[in-house]
Amino acid sequence: MTFLRNAWYAACWATDLLPGETLAKTILCDPVVLWRDSAGDPVALEDRCCHRHLPLSLGRVTEDTIQCGYHGLEFGADGDCVKVPGQGKVPPGAQVRSYPVIEKYSMVWIWPGEASRADEGAIPELPWLDSPGWVSTGGHIHMKADYRLLIDNLLDLTHVTYIHKNTIAGDPQEALVPVSTARDGDAIRVERWMLGFTAPPMYDLARKFDGKVDRWQLIKWQAPSTVTLDIGCADADTGAPSGDRSQGISMWSNHIITPETETTTHYHWAFARNYKLDDVEVSEVLAKGGLQTFMEDVVVLERQQEALGTVGDRPVVDINIDNAPMQFRRILGDRIAAENNSVAAG
């Protein structure tokens, strides 16, 4: 059991769910079909007709039902079959599973656990993804690796020197700046302040920095699988470490991760910025740079997954940088165990 089921997961970017279309996604090993009803609200059903198992995603969306592509059975948003062509009565038990689903922060969120426990308040806070004054650039990567390997990766800044040596690896001195790791309720924070450095070229695109800057990298993991990085820089000694970012720029690097299966992952990423909102060049640089950088991680994580498949449970040696990854795995593992125990206890 590597999944927490009673939690919200991003099913897709809201713009990827088109009115009138079906979207098939496997989420925590469940085949799911997503569509929008006549009000435009997202619906998520089991992607399997209860009649002869054809995926409903091969069918078509009517006003407020999805119609199976084989024999035309129709299902509403609650999963109940409402029509069987050629007969007046719908047979008892004709229904498919319906999942709680919410559109928020420019994403469609799904709850694969017990529907009665779905609480909108439990969606991770990502307001910059749909707030005025912010603009986002991002995408979706399908990754052939366990989603936890990606969280390990994001909670560790030292890999940047090795994996990203062709993209974002910076001043080797940065790697020596200490990192602080802390538990914050059920979240983990990993933070690094680099004071009095030269601004990296990426930030120059945003705003000219003539002198030294203070830079920050503030990482937060929220269960089960969202990692946000609050990154930016400001003119040195203008108060950024104590909260005054007025002389600098900020960006949120968002990593919204959904297990597809035990060994494959939907990786949604986005940069949200609060400067040069309409500057297409900045958006393009971030879109291209983000994809290139995160694919460097994905290539390594997929090879790591392959190796894990071969070596099985062979022990690993831990080092100092594993502090945050090990903490996140402990918290998540405890919650998964508790969930399974409560299911077993019934």
Add this chain to the structure above:
Amino acid sequence: MTFLRNAWYAACWATDLLPGETLAKTILCDPVVLWRDSAGDPVALEDRCCHRHLPLSLGRVTEDTIQCGYHGLEFGADGDCVKVPGQGKVPPGAQVRSYPVIEKYSMVWIWPGEASRADEGAIPELPWLDSPGWVSTGGHIHMKADYRLLIDNLLDLTHVTYIHKNTIAGDPQEALVPVSTARDGDAIRVERWMLGFTAPPMYDLARKFDGKVDRWQLIKWQAPSTVTLDIGCADADTGAPSGDRSQGISMWSNHIITPETETTTHYHWAFARNYKLDDVEVSEVLAKGGLQTFMEDVVVLERQQEALGTVGDRPVVDINIDNAPMQFRRILGDRIAAENNSVAAG
């Protein structure tokens, strides 16, 4: 056990078995090599040399033997090894399995069960495939799905509206015409008469119908896996329902189905007609239309098979149209069970 072994199955169209060539086919999970002896008669042997297991289909056909492509051992039509290069004597036990095989109705038929029980009379009746006054157009589709899913599909006419909406789906009123289902010995018949409708365009190719027509769709399943559809139309009220088809045209749509494995199938299909025998355009329209239409089924059935692989034995909900498919599965299932019991009792 999803196969009835003591039965004839179509191995291939007769024209696909060329003199001097080997043809490898897996039939009911058995690897088989087919070839023709010097008299042109088809032979079917286990596709495995008894020496070191190389498929004999990689070898070559001599006058009346097949010669292994590795060390040159030769086998006759009865499966006995008749020559081992480099030694005078053939060692005891040097033989491969030989299957009863018959060429009939433009097909090569094989009997994968006990040879002593092979009875030519048990080949399904398909005389229109090689009788004077008839001409056929057809082909072979390799399908990645259980052969029984295809029989389900052919015994149910309601899917036409949904699967074939881009090809043969017709007047929505047709779907309302009642269907009769009946058991006829070990066969199943599903029949529909549509009286006083407009002739569909396909029939106009054959013969101009100015007024209304009476149409028929008479489906018959014969164990284990042949489905024929007697389809056609005649001028309305000229006696077609009672047997006089002189004012109309007929066509047989033949579906001769051979399990390759539990989840893959050789799908042989052909349209046989008794009109415009030499009209190449009609033949082309039927060949193209048939392939396009049946591939629409195959695409759906393959996705259904994938879904079945995922959900396993999860229960299904049955509806009215499942009457004929459920009857065929009961008859076939009983015969398979009886065969296995008799083997066990053996």
Add this chain to the structure above:
Amino acid sequence: MTFLRNAWYAACWATDLLPGETLAKTILCDPVVLWRDSAGDPVALEDRCCHRHLPLSLGRVTEDTIQCGYHGLEFGADGDCVKVPGQGKVPPGAQVRSYPVIEKYSMVWIWPGEASRADEGAIPELPWLDSPGWVSTGGHIHMKADYRLLIDNLLDLTHVTYIHKNTIAGDPQEALVPVSTARDGDAIRVERWMLGFTAPPMYDLARKFDGKVDRWQLIKWQAPSTVTLDIGCADADTGAPSGDRSQGISMWSNHIITPETETTTHYHWAFARNYKLDDVEVSEVLAKGGLQTFMEDVVVLERQQEALGTVGDRPVVDINIDNAPMQFRRILGDRIAAENNSVAAG
């Protein structure tokens, strides 16, 4: 257990291991990374970082270490981790397996068994691969079949008539010349002398033979998986059978075979000749002809492997030509069993 572990295996041709590069090879199911240290000596380590399992072959070679591509851990030739970035101390147990490795006869040899038992003297004798007066042409074929099927093939000359009918199959009379098979310690010799035949075209490239020749094919298998063929011809009746080859030419056909997995194989082959050393045309003819011929075997052996996967342990019928293959399998099988017993007793 189909492998003898306490033995030398060719990991690669020496020229395929480039300074500064990593080379990943699976050998007897072990993932191995090969590289050269600053002195140019080959190193073979387990291809897995002890930290988080990423293959080390994705990293890079420094002076005398290999550096992991994820977090920068560095390992020396003995497999010990010598550096963990960001911390002063290397944690206990941070090491990967190191394999004995030797460069000899233009190949890099690896010992997958107990390191303490690795004895350079046990490398098969192949001096013509790097001796003055000899020149070699060869390559590497990746084969999807059990390495023992290839040894079977090489110890049997009768297959030439059937598998190589388009390349090297010669005078059908040759196939009638008797073959002698003998055990020589732990080696097997299969020998054939063809006296008073016409020289085959391939030898004419080397030296014009006007009259009849005496030809020889002297095959030797050395455990675990090296097969050499001493082949050539000389003017008839000039004493070749008793050792005087001065009136002829010789070539060694070398087959140096390394199991990759139970069902896949690294097939290294080379022709070594002691004539026309600088003749590029002769080298090209041999390179092209060798590859074409040996691929004919590989195609058949891969199909044989597929068939074995299907039929499992179904019995085979043995014939006379199986004498040498059966002897080699007995000797090798006994040594593998002894090795496993000694491990079990250990």
